[in-house]
Amino acid sequence: MFNKVLVANRGEIALRVIRACQELGVRTVAVYSDADARAPHVREADEAVHVGPPPSAQSYLLGDRLIEAARRTGAEAIHPGYGFLSEREWFARAVRDAGLVFVGPPAEAIEAMGSKTAARQLAIRAGTPVVPGTTEPLRDADEAAQIAASFGYPVLLKAAAGGGGKGMRVVRSPDEVAGALAAAQREAKNSFGDDAVYVEKYIEGPRHVEIQVLGDQHGNMLHLGERECSVQRRHQKMIEEAPSVAVTPELRARMGAAAVAAARAASYVNAGTCEFLLDRDGNFYFLEMNTRIQVEHPVTELVMGVDLVQWQLRVAAGERLPFAQEDLVPRGWAIECRITSEDPANGFLPSTGRIQYLHLPSGPGVRWDGGIETGSEVGLFYDPMLAKLIVHARTRELAIARMHRALLELTVEGVETSRDFHLRVMEHDDFRRGDISIQWLEQNLAEIV
Numbered sequence: 001m002f003n004k005v006l007v008a009n010r011g012e013i014a015l016r017v018i019r020a021c022q023e024l025g026v027r028t029v030a031v032y033s034d035a036d037a038r039a040p041h042v043r044e045a046d047e048a049v050h051v052g053p054p055p056s057a058q059s060y061l062l063g064d065r066l067i068e069a070a071r072r073t074g075a076e077a078i079h080p081g082y083g084f085l086s087e088r089e090w091f092a093r094a095v096r097d098a099g100l101v102f103v104g105p106p107a108e109a110i111e112a113m114g115s116k117t118a119a120r121q122l123a124i125r126a127g128t129p130v131v132p133g134t135t136e137p138l139r140d141a142d143e144a145a146q147i148a149a150s151f152g153y154p155v156l157l158k159a160a161a162g163g164g165g166k167g168m169r170v171v172r173s174p175d176e177v178a179g180a181l182a183a184a185q186r187e188a189k190n191s192f193g194d195d196a197v198y199v200e201k202y203i204e205g206p207r208h209v210e211i212q213v214l215g216d217q218h219g220n221m222l223h224l225g226e227r228e229c230s231v232q233r234r235h236q237k238m239i240e241e242a243p244s245v246a247v248t249p250e251l252r253a254r255m256g257a258a259a260v261a262a263a264r265a266a267s268y269v270n271a272g273t274c275e276f277l278l279d280r281d282g283n284f285y286f287l288e289m290n291t292r293i294q295v296e297h298p299v300t301e302l303v304m305g306v307d308l309v310q311w312q313l314r315v316a317a318g319e320r321l322p323f324a325q326e327d328l329v330p331r332g333w334a335i336e337c338r339i340t341s342e343d344p345a346n347g348f349l350p351s352t353g354r355i356q357y358l359h360l361p362s363g364p365g366v367r368w369d370g371g372i373e374t375g376s377e378v379g380l381f382y383d384p385m386l387a388k389l390i391v392h393a394r395t396r397e398l399a400i401a402r403m404h405r406a407l408l409e410l411t412v413e414g415v416e417t418s419r420d421f422h423l424r425v426m427e428h429d430d431f432r433r434g435d436i437s438i439q440w441l442e443q444n445l446a447e448i449v
C-alpha cells in the first residue's frame, strides 16, 4: 500500500477519499483553493497544499501544479475523485510520466472511452448492445435528416465529447433537425471545445440503469451489480438506488457480463461504470462508460458490503481482487439523495450563502457523505452538490421510510437546499411503486416542487 496519497479534489469526494486512506493507514495530502482554505477536507488531511484562487481553471484544474504538490510532499499516488481532472487522459498520463500512480484506469482506457462515439464502437466490437445510431460525427443537417429518417423519429442528437447532459437535443420531426443540430453543436463547442455531434434513436420512457465494474492489474474484472438512476432533471441524476426494481438476477447477470466485456475491450483497470438504458421490454443499451468513481457509488457499497474507494487504492497499489463473481450479491436496499444548494421552489436556482446551522441525520442505516459544516461558505465557484444522504435497509419499502425519516432530521440553515424536494419524491406513489423512467421527474415536477 502507498504511504501517502494526494487527493486532487474538494468537497464531499475529497473527504470520502481521505476517509478511505485513513482506514488503510495511508497518509493524505489535500489541495485547496482560496475559497476552500477552511474546508473540512483540508482539516481532515494530514497535510494540505494551496493551489490557487477560487476558479477551478486556476486551481483544481491545474494538473501540473497538482503533480508538483504531490512531488513536493512525497505522495506516491494521486486520487482524482470525480469531475475536475478525473477523466482527462492527459492528466492520467502526466501523473504516470511523473513517476506517480494515478488512482484510476490507465490513460489509454480513459481515452478509449473518452468520446461517446469511440466508446460505442468499442462496445459494438465487444458484443455489448448500444442504442441504434451512428458511430461517426454528423457532417451536416441533410445527413442528420437522412439518418433520422432511417431510424425513425424521435432521435437524439448528442455531443461526442458530452457529459453532464450538455449538447443533447431531442428531435421529433424532420423540420426540427437543422435547428437542433446547430444548437447541439454550439453547446458542445462551448462546453467541450469540440462540436462533433452524432445521432441516436431516442428511447421513450426507459430507465437509466448502470453497472459498477472493478478490475485489478492481474486480469480480474468483476461487476458489482446495478444502480438505478432514473430520477433525473435535465439529464442529471437526483436520486439513485441499488438494486433496481426492474432488474432480476438473470438480467443482472446479462447486463453485468455486457459491462465486463466492454471494460475488458478497453483493457480497463480500477473502478468504472457502464451506463445503460433499459427499455420497458427489458432490452438494454450501452450509453457510455464513466472512467472514474461516481457520485452515487455509496449505494453499491452498502448493498455489496464493499468499500469501492479502498479497492480503488488497493488495486492501484497492485493488489489482487479477492472476490468471486458469484459472491457479489446485493443485500437489502440502498437509496441516495443528492443534497444540493438549489431552490426547487424556484426552478432549482443555485443558492449561496453561509451555512448558519447544520443538523445531520443519524441512527440506524444512515450515512452522510458531505463536504460542509456550520460556517461553510457556499459560493458559485463549484458544483452545487453539498452532500449525499444515503440509507440502507432490508427492503425498498423500509429504505424509503428510512430516507424520509432521515430527511426530516436534516436541517440546513443559511442556503436553500433540495431537501424538501427529496421528501416529496419519497412520498410520491409512483416512486414508492418503483414506477419511474428517466422522464418521470420532468413530467411530474410541477406537482412535486
Ligand code: ADP
Binding pocket: 131, 156, 162, 163, 164, 165, 166, 200, 201, 202, 203, 204, 208, 232, 235, 275, 277, 287, 288, 438
Ligand atoms: P452525459 O454524458 O451528458 O450524462 P449520457 O449519454 O450519459 O450523457 O446520457 C444522459 C442521460 O440522457 C441518460 O441518463 C438518459 O436519461 C438520457 N439519454 C441519453 N441517451 C438517450 C437515448 N438514446 N434515448 C433516451 N434518453 C437518452
